[in-house]
Amino acid sequence: MTRADPTATPDQARLELAPEAMRAFGHAVVDAIVDRLADQASLKVTTRKTRAELDALLWQDPPAGPTDPNAVLARVVEHVLGNCMIPSHPRFFAFVPGPSSFVGAMADALVAGFNPFAGTWFESSGAAEVELLTIDWLRRAFGLPEGAGGLFVSGGSVANLTALAAARHMKLADRVAGAVGYGSALVHGSLDKAFHILGFGREQFRRLPVGDDGRLVPGTVAEAVAADRARGLRPFLIIANAGTTNTGAVDPLPALADLAAAGGLWLHVDGAYGAAVALTARGAAALDGLGRADSVVVDPHKWLFQPYEIGAVLVRQRDWLKRTFQSEADYMQDTEPLNREINFCDHGIQLTRGFRALKLWMTVQVHGMDAIRAAIEHGLGLAEHAEQLLRADRRFEVMTPASLGVVTFRYVGQGKGAGNLDALNRAIVGAMIEDGFALATSTQVRGATVLRFCTVNPRTSEGDMAAVIEHIAMLGARIADKS
Ligand SMILES: Cc1ncc(COP(=O)(O)O)c(C=O)c1O
Missing domain, CATH: 3.40.640.10 (Type I PLP-dependent aspartate aminotransferase-like (Major domain))
Structure with missing residues (x-):
């Protein structure tokens, strides 16, 4: 990460940094964004701390004097943004993901x-x-x-x-x-x-x-x-x-x-x-x-x-x-x-x-519009691909077919009679939050608790999809074994 010149003192009266310090700080912010986007697939999808843990890290009176912007940025990246889930992660399928884009971020x-x-x-x-x-x-x-x-x-x-x-x-x-x-x-x-x-x-x-x-x-x-x-x-x-x-x-x-x-x-x-x-x-x-x-x-x-x-x-x-x-x-x-x-x-x-x-x-x-269209098509196709994989796998039951990038399903393990499927599928979500490899959340379909993939992220590959389905099956089997 490029660092701002720590010797440049901010112009406190005008609430400004010196031009070179602004430039260096801006570059450091861009570096942080690019590092995140380049690395996100290897990061945990889920990160969540308790209120007590975050209080210990962040709760303070507003500082009266200045702090080096790079030190502030480092804290933000580690403790603030680092404690948020990653809705642009290729294995985040919960709710409606926010794939976002770098150009959009730079426009903001x-x-x-x-x-x-x-x-x-x-x-x-x-x-x-x-x-x-x-x-x-x-x-x-x-x-x-x-x-x-x-x-x-x-x-x-x-x-x-x-x-x-x-x-x-x-x-x-x-x-x-x-x-x-x-x-x-x-x-x-x-x-x-x-x-x-x-x-x-x-x-x-x-x-x-x-x-x-x-x-x-x-x-x-x-x-x-x-x-x-x-x-x-x-x-x-x-x-x-x-x-x-x-x-x-x-x-x-x-x-x-x-x-x-x-x-x-x-x-x-x-x-x-x-x-x-x-x-x-x-x-x-x-x-x-x-x-x-x-x-x-x-x-x-x-x-x-x-x-x-x-x-x-x-x-x-x-x-x-x-x-x-x-x-x-x-x-x-x-x-x-x-x-x-x-x-x-x-x-x-x-x-x-x-x-x-x-x-x-x-x-x-x-x-260009062609790339945006292709990215949307990719999302439509991924849900269909997930549906095919799930239908071909006896450990799963598809609950609603792929529709506008959403498919719902549940883990049934060795058979539909096995245990309480609602509790089992809820427990799978808990296990996903815990291990952070991927995230799908649950919902209700025709009175049953089911899992749901929303596949609107163009960075998600068919390989990611297969890996996540296998991961969910592994979690399901592990939870079923323990209960
Ligand atoms: C169908 C539908 N309507 C409205 C909303 C609310 O949109 P927002 O969260 O951007 O306020 C959502 C959010 O997921 C949605 O899926």
């Missing part, structure tokens, strides 16, 4: 360094142009019409909240009494939060049962809507999954779009982790109907390989966001944009906002 560094204010055209026209363009790339991939638009936010949760705020405004003129929304039982919890934040009661969001394939059944939605109408309620929203987090199930988008159109309901598609596949030909086919949505959410910090945080929300007519969010303040009077120029602060929750679009834009510039 640039943005942090230049610190543009991406709220208004007035202050950051270049940033706004790149955000408009990058959102438009997503718009076209999703098959949304011209005139659709959106913005980048912190992630899927805030993107879902933003979309539902627009739905509430456009469909209900913000009057929530008696309004009802519908979605599958497997809708992401961030949508419950969004309902709550927007002033709806828990009972105003109907979580409807899904079929064995984890997909919403259009007839069930139609019946629920009709029953609520008959009771004098006001159905206004259908939420569809473009990839449930649980099993990757895609709700029947064309049928739900028909229902929404017929009933004058807003169709929101939560594709936080899954909608990225629309950039590929077969992904677009799997998400047929996506372009009929009124709002769509996708998280570039998942399957578009960006560092946290970046989520995107798009709506069918860009001005829906403006009508929902625009507010006025005298001190902003100089920032009124011209025709095609927009103030992103009028299209969402934040006034002061960072320039999140840059990382996606730079990654696409540097690697």
Whole structure:
């Protein structure tokens, strides 16, 4: 690691380092990132200390005087970041991994360094142009019409909240009494939060049962809507999954779009982790109907390989966001944009906002769309490969087939009758956390505890996949033997 000149004293009054010290420190930070990325496959996936252990390492009063930045960096790398799991690790399959990318990380560094204010055209026209363009790339991939638009936010949760705020405004003129929304039982919890934040009661969001394939059944939605109408309620929203987090199930988008159109309901598609596949030909086919949505959410910090945080929300007519969010303040009077120029602060929750679009834009510039598409395809193929390996192996049972990069399964060992499979599979997760070779987490499918692979990392090879499956079988056998 290059070291900053320790003799260069920081300019404390200006909170600055001397230029050469800044350069050396910046290089040291980049070295730390590159070292991590180059070594991550050989590191443990999981690292977790107790609160007491971390208190002993880090808890202190804020230091009154300066410390050598290299010493601070060394502590951060070892004790802070070194005690976080590695969601970009090729053998991290838990939840939705964050594969990220170096170019995206460097874009974030640039943005942090230049610190543009991406709220208004007035202050950051270049940033706004790149955000408009990058959102438009997503718009076209999703098959949304011209005139659709959106913005980048912190992630899927805030993107879902933003979309539902627009739905509430456009469909209900913000009057929530008696309004009802519908979605599958497997809708992401961030949508419950969004309902709550927007002033709806828990009972105003109907979580409807899904079929064995984890997909919403259009007839069930139609019946629920009709029953609520008959009771004098006001159905206004259908939420569809473009990839449930649980099993990757895609709700029947064309049928739900028909229902929404017929009933004058807003169709929101939560594709936080899954909608990225629309950039590929077969992904677009799997998400047929996506372009009929009124709002769509996708998280570039998942399957578009960006560092946290970046989520995107798009709506069918860009001005829906403006009508929902625009507010006025005298001190902003100089920032009124011209025709095609927009103030992103009028299209969402934040006034002061960072320039999140840059990382996606730079990654696409540097690697090209073909490479991004191939990386997404790789993730789709890996889940299918895992499914094949698991089906060919009598120690495992596949619970749901590969769908949008997710496959669920359970270890059954010598046979399905053997012991308590739920407890055994939970114990396997515990053993994975303990030894750190790989991480898959558990979930519930049709009442059973199952393991789940989410395979969106382009650095994961088929060899990694085979090794992890063998490792899980070894852990399963060991635990079964002991019990
Ligand atoms: C389907 C779905 N929706 C929403 C979210 C929430 O996104 P975020 O964690 O970026 O806020 C997730 C996160 O995994 C998700 O999978």
